[in-house]
Amino acid sequence: MSGREEILGRVREALSVPSHAGVKAVSGEGVRDVREARGFLPDGGSTTEARLAKFRELAAKLKAEVELLPDLAAAGMYLADLAKKEGWRQIASHRHDLTNPALESLGVPILWTDDEPSTADLEKVEAGVTSCEALIAQTGSVLVTGKGCGGRALSVLPPHHVVMATLDQLLPDMLAGFDLLRERYRDQLPSFVSFITGASRTGDIERILVLGAHGPKRLTILILEN
Amino acid sequence: MQDALHGYENTRGGTEATFGDFEQARQTAAAIKWEAIENLDTLLGEFADKLEARGTRVFWAGNGKEAVDYILGVCKEHGAKNIIKSKCMTTEEIHLNPALEAAGMQVVESDLGEYIVQLREEAPFHFVFPAMHLKRDRISRIFEEKLGTEPSADPEELTMIARGVMRQKYCEADIGISGANFAVADSGMISITENEGNARLTTSLPKVHIAVLGIEKVVPKLEDLSVMLQMLGTAGTGQWLTAYNSMIGGPRQPGEVDGPEEFHVVLLDNHRTKLLADPEQRDALRCIRCGACLNVCPIFKNIGGHNYGTTYQGPIGSVITPHLRGLQSYKHLSFSSSLCGACSETCPVKIDLHHHLMRNRRNAVQEKGGKMERWMFGQFAKVMTHPKRYRGSEGLMRFGAKLWQPFKGRKLDPLKAWTASRDLPAPAPKSFMKQWKEREREQAQERGEDPS
Ligand code: SF4
Numbered sequence: 001m002s003g004r005e006e007i008l009g010r011v012r013e014a015l016s017v018p019s020h021a022g023v024k025a026v027s028g029e030g031v032r033d034v035r036e037a038r039g040f041l042p043d044g045g046s047t048t049e050a051r052l053a054k055f056r057e058l059a060a061k062l063k064a065e066v067e068l069l070p071d072l073a074a075a076g077m078y079l080a081d082l083a084k085k086e087g088w089r090q091i092a093s094h095r096h097d098l099t100n101p102a103l104e105s106l107g108v109p110i111l112w113t114d115d116e117p118s119t120a121d122l123e124k125v126e127a128g129v130t131s132c133e134a135l136i137a138q139t140g141s142v143l144v145t146g147k148g149c150g151g152r153a154l155s156v157l158p159p160h161h162v163v164m165a166t167l168d169q170l171l172p173d174m175l176a177g178f179d180l181l182r183e184r185y186r187d188q189l190p191s192f193v194s195f196i197t198g199a200s201r202t203g204d205i206e207r208i209l210v211l212g213a214h215g216p217k218r219l220t221i222l223i224l225e226n
Numbered sequence: 227m228q229d230a231l232h233g234y235e236n237t238r239g240g241t242e243a244t245f246g247d248f249e250q251a252r253q254t255a256a257a258i259k260w261e262a263i264e265n266l267d268t269l270l271g272e273f274a275d276k277l278e279a280r281g282t283r284v285f286w287a288g289n290g291k292e293a294v295d296y297i298l299g300v301c302k303e304h305g306a307k308n309i310i311k312s313k314c315m316t317t318e319e320i321h322l323n324p325a326l327e328a329a330g331m332q333v334v335e336s337d338l339g340e341y342i343v344q345l346r347e348e349a350p351f352h353f354v355f356p357a358m359h360l361k362r363d364r365i366s367r368i369f370e371e372k373l374g375t376e377p378s379a380d381p382e383e384l385t386m387i388a389r390g391v392m393r394q395k396y397c398e399a400d401i402g403i404s405g406a407n408f409a410v411a412d413s414g415m416i417s418i419t420e421n422e423g424n425a426r427l428t429t430s431l432p433k434v435h436i437a438v439l440g441i442e443k444v445v446p447k448l449e450d451l452s453v454m455l456q457m458l459g460t461a462g463t464g465q466w467l468t469a470y471n472s473m474i475g476g477p478r479q480p481g482e483v484d485g486p487e488e489f490h491v492v493l494l495d496n497h498r499t500k501l502l503a504d505p506e507q508r509d510a511l512r513c514i515r516c517g518a519c520l521n522v523c524p525i526f527k528n529i530g531g532h533n534y535g536t537t538y539q540g541p542i543g544s545v546i547t548p549h550l551r552g553l554q555s556y557k558h559l560s561f562s563s564s565l566c567g568a569c570s571e572t573c574p575v576k577i578d579l580h581h582h583l584m585r586n587r588r589n590a591v592q593e594k595g596g597k598m599e600r601w602m603f604g605q606f607a608k609v610m611t612h613p614k615r616y617r618g619s620e621g622l623m624r625f626g627a628k629l630w631q632p633f634k635g636r637k638l639d640p641l642k643a644w645t646a647s648r649d650l651p652a653p654a655p656k657s658f659m660k661q662w663k664e665r666e667r668e669q670a671q672e673r674g675e676d677p678s
Pocket residue numbers: 461512513514515516517518519520542569572573574575576577579
């Protein structure tokens with residue numbers, strides 16, 4: 001058995017000879033600090049309007065639906081409408097300040113992941129409604145964690161993922177997303193973090209895009225102004 | 227395949243244009259991975275400590291066998307029967323699937339492309355797009371054959387067939403096995419990039435999750451992913467970001483509603499430290515396996531992925547495989563390059579691939595081939611430099627080739643080492659020199675000259 005010390009020893013010995021300067025020079029004198037490198041990446045926008053426009057633009061490319069709604073009551077109505085159109089018989093969610101009131105009068109049975117339903121039961125629901133940690137304008141992503149957003153499976157197992165967010169959760173870029181996680185969880189980061197960018201998809205057959213490979217076929221993002 | 231790769235180039239170009247400065251972003255990505263590789267000892271230690279502090283079991287595997295044995299041990303301990311896997315080239319490298327199957331377990335690849343090549347019992351064609359060489363009719367046929375489904379020419383229908391099969395498998399699986407694209411040192415998390423959601427399901431639903439990754443996957447900080455994930459998406463598939471970029475830092479933690487009870491991380495050396503010890507070429511370990519160098523390589527486009535006979539195809543495969551498996555047996559890979567430089571140009575972490583290929587060629591020549599090979603090339607030189615000997619050899623070649631036919635590819639074949647993975651061209655029925663002479667004669671006759 002090699003074990004940690006043996007492998008780290010080999011690594012240390014290998015690194016005792018400095019890297020060839022000529023080879024290193026090929027990569028150029030790059031900016032190492034990701035904060036300084038922020039401007040090299042796609043821009044997320046400096047105002048809320050710009051961020052929202054960017055987020056909508058990318059979501060449209062990804063075929064994700066984005067709805068800007070005035071308040072929770074409107075969200076409740078929107079969900080009721082979705083339930084009717086998609087014929088929801090059972091959905092799943094988690095208890096949260098946004099999801100609870102919006103689902104209150106939906107009239108569709110709800111599995112709450114807080115109660116730890118079985119995988120087999122969770123697999124049968126038509127939609128999963130979750131909160132999120134943040135929305136990322138730069139990439140059109142939804143940032144979720146296993147701790148804050150109903151667990152690992154809720155946002156990937158049901159065929160339709162509905163995200164509820166507020167407008168002030170819309171951050172400019174991924175870096176701001178990581179900053180938020182550090183601030184919120186310190187050194188106890190959730191065991192699961194994910195940037196969700198569009199619905200599940202594949203291009204494995206002749207590079208033709210198909211939505212809903214294994215995860216959700218549909219992604220809807222409801223953004224509340226209040 | 228050519229169409230697919232053309233499509234990739236177009237989308238990637240469009241995505242690059244949305245960057246503030248793609249070139250500079252590339253340099254930042256290159257710098258992040260340089261720092262990681264040059265500080266691998268401390269960063270790996272930190273990565274493992276952080277993981278262990280939150281209940282993950284970290285196993286350090288010196289080679290493929292140790293990794294396989296450990297994973298087999300975990301599977302047996304849990305009495306596992308069904309294993310679900312999400313795409314992981316490292317497990318291809320250590321030949322994990324055959325070992326698990328030999329131990330009586332059922333192993334299913336959940337990535338659609340991987341699943342298709344698994345059903346066909348062949349190796350992935352491209353380490354990002356495993357089934358890119360297959361048209362829909364071939365895929366439909368293999369589904370018909372192995373799953374008993376109706377034929378279909380619709381990629382969506384075919385995808386849904388696989389989705390249906392897989393849903394069942396996730397729920398049954400005792401253990402999920404994944405790879406990782408990055409190992410984040412400062413927070414003890416692995417990061418997985420994917421489009422389908424199969425890796426998320428594989429790492430969420432089964433009671434046990436095992437991640438297998440090479441020691442080179444490290445990045446120093448969580449924030450570094452803000453650059454790396456976008457570079458990987460853009461270079462890998464042309465999308466600015468893939469559908470799911472997930473970080474996993476342990477088994478289910480207190481206060482969380484789901485997730486595996488056990489999380490194992492297998493850190494694999496398997497000759498990577500050998501490559502690390504080469505001060506000239508260690509930076510090839512910075513590779514983030516985006517596959518871009520394959521997509522732009524004229525050789526890959528022509529010969530395809532299977533002809534490399536390696537886990538990692540294309541330019542990067544040709545650079546690292548001789549180090550990982552021994553220079554002499556894989557040195558020919560360094561010659562399967564036109565040295566056009568398209569690979570170095572496209573690499574998101576600026577690995578100077580085509581120069582590394584030249585260095586491998588140089589090293590292969592310096593190290594010298596086997597005795598037999600040297601003797602053969604010596605004879606070859608003698609023959610080639612003397613017209614008389616050359617002419618004499620032609621007849622001998624044709625005679626030899628006839629004599630050789632019945633032995634070709636069999637145990638007794640004296641050229642087996644060479645022909646096992648290559649074809650020996652049949653000698654032309656008439657040599658160029660002979661043809662030239664005949665033509666001269668014919669033309670002279672046409673002109674009415676006396677040929678003699
Ligand atoms: S060498 Fe560069 S271009 Fe090739 S797969 Fe690795 S990171 Fe991508």
